[in-house]
Amino acid sequence: MTTWSGRVEGRLDEQVWEFLRADDAELLPYDCEATAEHARRLAAAGILSADELDEVEARLAEIAQDPSGYLETDEDVHSAIERLLGDVGRKIHAGRSRNDQVVAAFRLYVLDACAEAREAIDALALVCLSFAETEAETVMPGYTHLQRAQPITFGHHLLAWVEMLDRDRTRFAAAAEAAAESPLGAGALAGSTLALPPPPRQMRNSIDAVADRDFALDYLYAAAVLFTHLSRIGEEIVLWASQEFGFVKLPESAATGSSMMPHKLNPDVAELVRGKAGTAIGRLTGLLATVKGLPLAYDRDLQEDKAPVFAARRDVRLALEALTVLVSGLEVDRARMAKAAADPLLLATDVAEALVRKGVPFRDAHEQVAASVRDGTFRKPRRAAPRPAPGPGGIREALAEARRRFVDNL
């Protein structure tokens, strides 16, 4: 039995049914929450009695707890909930449509997914921050073009990861802000003649309320950018753990062996994080393409909005958790890093800048030092100038500032 069986007499073809059915079980508890909110509005308008409201709320709590009542014969989670509510369910759909209902539930889902992402990002950032504290004085080569460039500390580099993650928190917060409005009251697209009280933060335009999926796009964008960051972190770990670099050793809790080569310890976590970045970007571009050109207000195309968000939520959580285990178990080979950083050419820029301090124009200084590098007469200065990076107060101040942002602000 469908919610629209009064209109369509014949049964749908089985394949058509299978094609149309929504794969939306994950939405069930969120729809129960949105439905309870709607029921309270119905009660306030005198359409549900106080007893009926109690019954609906109690039943919804049960359904949210135990999703096993959602059957293959239900068209989607909304129809299932209406059926599972029993007799009182026949009153519940007054003044609403699945068009506003689905967005109300989906917005609650995205809000939760954003909060979950921010927690997992914080956990990884805190591990990077503690790591940066331990490795604050560990000297390593810094790279541009993957060529040794200038000496840095490992702590400085790890704090760059913390900055990337900090911006990711901001992006998920922005997606949550976009999701935090309510489409309830919009009905199918034009509201209803029943005088229901408006929900908190009701959207201004009922047509926009059922057509808008920006909050889902914002979430997928935040996830895509997060994954591009994680893929860069992953790639650095892959490089550093290689015998060629040898800067870090992978922990056995987050590395894998080879089925054939007995000696291997592989950075699969870092690689899969890198690989999943492609999928994360695909989810964003996929939903953008779905929404592109859709006439307002609701179209069934929009049912495609949920699968990428469900999958992204899972990947975001699992990838962050796995990377947190990996990073917290990395063993640093400081001697190896120091040896690589002892390459005298890393101070070529310092030598040029020493000449600048003596009044030589920078371009002349650059050419003089470059010539000495080319003909092999380059000598590194006896004393390297102190490095102010990563900020004017040096690494200690940068660490303290990051702690204030991440720990005190939690």
Ligand code: ARG
């Ligand atoms: N399962 C649908 C979706 O996810 C719910 C809305 C269906 N609305 C409709 N008018 N057929 O979009």
